Amino acid sequence: MNILQCIHDYIFKMISTAPGLKALILDKETAGIVSLVFTKSQLLAQEVFLFSRLDLFGDDLPILPAVSAIVLIRPTPENFILLQNELRDPHFGEYHIFFTNNSRRESGCSLVELSAADEHETVKQVQEFYCDYFAISRDLFTLNIPSYISLDPAENQKIINRTCEGLFSILMSIRRCPVVRHQRNSQICDRISRELQRMVAAEPMLQSLNKKDKAPSLVLLIDRFNDPITPLLTQWTYRAMIHEILGFDNNRVDLSTVPNIAPEMQEVTLSSDNDQFYSKNVLSNFGDLAINLKQLLEQAQQDSKTNQKIESINDMKRFIESYSTYKQMTSNVAKHVTIVDAMSKIAQSRKLMAISELEQEIACENNMQLHYTNLIDFIKNPEYHQIDKLRLAMLYSIRYELSPKNNLSEIINCLNLNTELESKQIALIETINNYGGAHQRLGDLFNTPDFLTTIKNHVKVGWGEARNILALHKAHLIQLIELVANQRLSEQEYPAFGNLIREKPQDIIIFVVGGTTYGEAQQIAEINRKGEYGLRIILGGTTIHNSSSFISEIEKFRDLGSNYRRL
Numbered sequence: 001m002n003i004l005q006c007i008h009d010y011i012f013k014m015i016s017t018a019p020g021l022k023a024l025i026l027d028k029e030t031a032g033i034v035s036l037v038f039t040k041s042q043l044l045a046q047e048v049f050l051f052s053r054l055d056l057f058g059d060d061l062p063i064l065p066a067v068s069a070i071v072l073i074r075p076t077p078e079n080f081i082l083l084q085n086e087l088r089d090p091h092f093g094e095y096h097i098f099f100t101n102n103s104r105r106e107s108g109c110s111l112v113e114l115s116a117a118d119e120h121e122t123v124k125q126v127q128e129f130y131c132d133y134f135a136i137s138r139d140l141f142t143l144n145i146p147s148y149i150s151l152d153p154a155e156n157q158k159i160i161n162r163t164c165e166g167l168f169s170i171l172m173s174i175r176r177c178p179v180v181r182h183q184r185n186s187q188i189c190d191r192i193s194r195e196l197q198r199m200v201a202a203e204p205m206l207q208s209l210n211k212k213d214k215a216p217s218l219v220l221l222i223d224r225f226n227d228p229i230t231p232l233l234t235q236w237t238y239r240a241m242i243h244e245i246l247g248f249d250n251n252r253v254d255l256s257t258v259p260n261i262a263p264e265m266q267e268v269t270l271s272s273d274n275d276q277f278y279s280k281n282v283l284s285n286f287g288d289l290a291i292n293l294k295q296l297l298e299q300a301q302q303d304s305k306t307n308q309k310i311e312s313i314n315d316m317k318r319f320i321e322s323y324s325t326y327k328q329m330t331s332n333v334a335k336h337v338t339i340v341d342a343m344s345k346i347a348q349s350r351k352l353m354a355i356s357e358l359e360q361e362i363a364c365e366n367n368m369q370l371h372y373t374n375l376i377d378f379i380k381n382p383e384y385h386q387i388d389k390l391r392l393a394m395l396y397s398i399r400y401e402l403s404p405k406n407n408l409s410e411i412i413n414c415l416n417l418n419t420e421l422e423s424k425q426i427a428l429i430e431t432i433n434n435y436g437g438a439h440q441r442l443g444d445l446f447n448t449p450d451f452l453t454t455i456k457n458h459v460k461v462g463w464g465e466a467r468n469i470l471a472l473h474k475a476h477l478i479q480l481i482e483l484v485a486n487q488r489l490s491e492q493e494y495p496a497f498g499n500l501i502r503e504k505p506q507d508i509i510i511f512v513v514g515g516t517t518y519g520e521a522q523q524i525a526e527i528n529r530k531g532e533y534g535l536r537i538i539l540g541g542t543t544i545h546n547s548s549s550f551i552s553e554i555e556k557f558r559d560l561g562s563n564y565r566r567l
Contacts, residue, residue, distance in 0.1 A: 001507055001536050002138040004272075006173040008037045010129040011072070015046045017125065018068035018096050023050035027073045030100060032144065032250045033134055034072065039274060054082045057091070065093040068124075074132060075103035080110070084117035095123045100132040101165050132169035133540070134250065137272060137282070139528055140521045141170065144250075145542040146549070148188065148514050149556050160188065163542060164195045167219065167511060168203075170540070176507055177206040178217035181489070181496045185442060186223035188513050193221055197497045215506035220480065220494065224514025224545075224553075227445060227476035228398055228436030229363050231517050231550035232391050234356040236470050238289050239282045240518035242270075244546045245343045245352075248518075258342045268335050277336055283522050285471065293340055300333045354378075355388045356470050362395045363473045366446070371396060372407050379414045386419040390428065391547055394554075397429045399446065401437050424558070428551065431558040442493045445476055475520045477510055477539075478527075484508060485533035509538045515550070516541030 011034060015022065024043065026034060031053060040051070052061065054073060069092035073079045087095065103109050103126075111126065133141045143166040148159050171178065177200060182193035196219065200206050224231070235244045242248050246255065248270075256266040272279040277296055281289050347353070358378060362371050375396055379389050393411050400406040408429065415426050483489040487504050512520070516539055524539045526532075543549070 001174050001176075001538055003133070003141055003170065003174065003538060004037060004135045004138045007033065007131045007133075007135045008273075010131045010173070011038060012046075014070055014072060014096070014098050014129060015043070015048060018070060018094070020047065021067045022046070022048045023052065023064065023067050023069045023092060024048050025052055025054050025069050025071045025073070027054050027076075027079055029074055029144070030072045030131075033100070033131060036135055036251055036271075037273065039269075039271070042274075054079065054086065057082075057086065061091055063091055067092050069095045071095055071097045072129075072131075073097075073099065075099040075101055075109045077109060080114060084114060087114070087117040087122065088119060090120055090122050093122065097123060097126045098129045099127070101128065101130060101169050103128060130169040130172035133166045136251070136544070137521070137525070139525060139538050140516075141166075141538070141540045142516070142544050143540070143542050147553055147556060148542055149553060149560065151560060156188075159542070160191050160195065163192050163511075163513065164199060166540075167192075167196050167509070168199050170509060170538070171200065171206060171219075172203070174507075174538075175209055176217040176509075177209045178219045178507075178509065179496050179498075179501050179505070180219045180221070181494045181500075182221040183223050183226060183442060184493050184495055185440070186221075186225075186513065189221040189223055192513065194497055201498075216501045216503050217507040217509075218484065218505040219509045219511065220484070221511050221513060222477065222480065224512055224516075224541075225436035226441050226443070228432055228550075228554075229395065229445060230473070230475045230519055231515070231545045232395055232547050233359050233363065233473060233519060234352050234470075234547075235517075235519050235522075236286050236356070237283050237518070237522050238278075238286070239270075240522060241286065241343055241347075242339065243518050243544070245346050246339070247546070248544075253339060255338060255342060258338070261338070265335065265338050268339070275332060277332060283525055289340065293336055296333055297337065300330050350385045350388060351383060352388070353470065355384065355392065358392060359395055360470060360472050362392070362399050363446075366399075368400050368403055368406065371399070372411075375411060376414055379411070379418050382418075386421050387548075387551075389415065389419060390421060390425060391551075393426075393429050394432045394551075397432055398436070401433045424555075428554055428558065431554055435554055435557050443476065443479065475517075475523055477512070477520060478523055480510070481508070481527065481533065481535065481537065485535055505535070507536045507538075509540065512539075512541040514541075514553070515543040515545040517545050 015024075024034070043051070048070070050064075050067065054071070055078075071083065073083065083097070103111060114126070115123075134144055135141050143162060145159055145162060150156055150159070180193050180197045180200070182189040184190075235241055239248070242253055246253055251270050253268050253270060254266075255261050255268060258265075270278045272282060277292070281292055284292065355378075358371075358374055361367075361374075365371075375392055378384055378392060393415060396411065397406075397408060400408075412426055412429060415421055415429075416423070480489065480494075484505065487502065491500060510524075521539055521544075524537050527535070528537055545553070
C-alpha cells in the first residue's frame with residue numbers, strides 16, 4: 001500500500017503514452033500533486049519541456065502543433081469549461097486527457113460536451129487515473145483543505161464532497177473495497193461515511209474486489225476534536241520539526257526569513273525520492289539527525305580532498321565522472337546543514353526543550369498542583385515566548401478541564417499580566433474545551449499508565465542530555481489502532497453503514513477530518529516499519545497541522561461562536 005508509488009506510476013504511465021515533445025498541463029491542485037512525486041528535471045528527462053496551468057493560459061502561450069499536451073486535471077465544472085475553450089482554439093497538436101477521479105459523477109462535467117468542443121479532432125484519449133490526493137510519503141496523504149469550520153452550507157458540502165472524492169481515489173488506486181466506520185459523535189464524519197459508502201457500493205471494480213479479497217479493509221473516519229492534545233505539542237523528529245518550526249508546504253521549506261541566507265537557499269525542496277539523506281532521516285529524532293548530518297558533512301569533506309588530487313589525464317577523467325555526483329552531494333549537505341542550523345537556533349532561542357518537557361508531563365501525567373506551579377513559573381519567565389506559554393496553558397486547560405480547583409482563572413490573570421497576548425488569544429484557553437473538551441470526545445484521551453516507569457530512561461537529543469519525556473506522548477489514534485487490532489473497537493462509538501465485518505482487517509486507512517499531524521504520521525510509520533499488530537496503515541487528513549495552524553483553527557471556531565454547529 002505505497003500511495004506515493006501509486007501516484008508516481010500513474011504519472012509516468014501518462015507521460016509515456018505520447019511520443020516526442022510534450023507539454024504537461026495541470027490545474028492548481030494537480031500541480032501540487034505532481035510536484036510531490038516528480039522534479040522538473042525528472043520530467044524533462046521524459047521529454048516534458050513545457051509546464052503550464054490550464055487556468056493560467058494567456059495570450060502569450062505560443063501555438064505548438066508539434067507538441068503533445070498531457071492534461072492532468074480534476075473533473076470539476078470549472079476545469080471542463082476551461083478545457084472546452086482550449087479544445088475549440090487549441091495550442092497543441094494533440095491532447096491526452098487524464099482526470100484524477102470519476103468524471104461522470106460531478107454535475108457540469110459532460111464528456112459529450114467535451115467531445116463536441118473537440119472540433120479539430122485533437123483529443124487522442126480520455127482516461128481516469130485515480131490520483132486525486134497529495135501523497136506526502138508511502139503511508140501519509142492530505143487533501144490540502146485548510147479548514148473544515150464554516151457557517152456556509154455550500155462550503156460545508158464542498159468540503160464533504162472533496163473529502164469523499166479524495167478517499168474514493170485512494171481506494172481506487174490501492175484497489176481496496178473497505179468497510180467504512182466513523183466517529184459516532186461527529187456529524188461531518190457521519191456524512192462523509194454515508195456518501196463514501198454510497199460511492200463504493202456504486203463502483204463495479206471495487207465491488208468485484210470485495211468478492212476476491214480474503215482479508216477485509218477498513219476506512220476509519222475520526223474528527224480532530226477527539227484529540228486536541230497532539231497538534232499542540234512540540235515535535236522532535238526531522239520532518240515534524242521542520243513543519244513546526246519553519247513550515248512545510250508540499251515538501252517545500254521557506255527559509256527566506258533566516259538571517260544572511262543565500263539566495264538559492266531561500267526555498268528548498270525535500271523529497272524522499274531524490275534525497276537519500278532526507279529519506280533515511282525523515283523520522284529521525286533530533287539527536288540522531290545531528291549525528292547523521294555530521295557524518296554526511298565529514299563524507300563530503302573527505303570527497304572534497306579526494307577530488308582535489310588532479311595530477312593526470314586519468315585523474316581529470318575521474319573528476320569529470322564524479323563531479324556531478326559530488327556537486328549534488330555538497331548541495332545536499334548545504335541544504336540540510338542550513339535547515340538544521342536554522343531550527344537549532346530557533347529552538348534554542350525559544351527554549352523549546354524546556355517547553356516540550358512540561359508539555360509532555362502535562363499530556364502524560366496527572367499531577368495538577370505540580371503542573372500549575374510549573375506553568376505559572378513559565379508564564380512569569382520573560383525568556384519564554386508568549387505563544388509557547390499559550391500552548392502550555394491550553395494543554396493544561398484540556399488536561400484539568402473537569403477538576404473543580406484547576407485555577408484556570410489564575411492562569412488567565414497571569415497571562416494578562418506577564419504577556420502581550422490579546423484577550424481574545426488568552427480566551428482560547430477556554431475555547432479549546434468548547435472545541436475538544438471531555439463532553440465532546442469519545443474514549444480516554446489521557447490513557448498513559450506507564451508514565452512513571454518510562455520517564456526513568458534517558459536518551460540523547462539535540463544539544464545534550466534530555467529525558468525521553470520529549471517523545472513520550474502517544475496520539476489517541478494509536479489507542480484506536482490497538483482496539484481495531486484486538487477487534488475491540490466499539491460498534492456503538494464507531495458504527496458502520498451497512499454490514500459490519502467483524503474480522504480483523506489487514507489494511508486500514510485512518511482519516512482525520514480537521515487535519516492530522518506529522519507527529520501522528522511518525523507513530524504510524526513506526527507501526528508499519530515494525531509490522532506491529534499485523535496491520536498495514538495509511539494515514540490521511542483534510543490538512544496537516546502544526547501548532548500554529550491548529551491554533552488558527554481554534555481561533556476560527558471561537559470567532560464563529562454560538563452560531564457554529566458541528567457539521
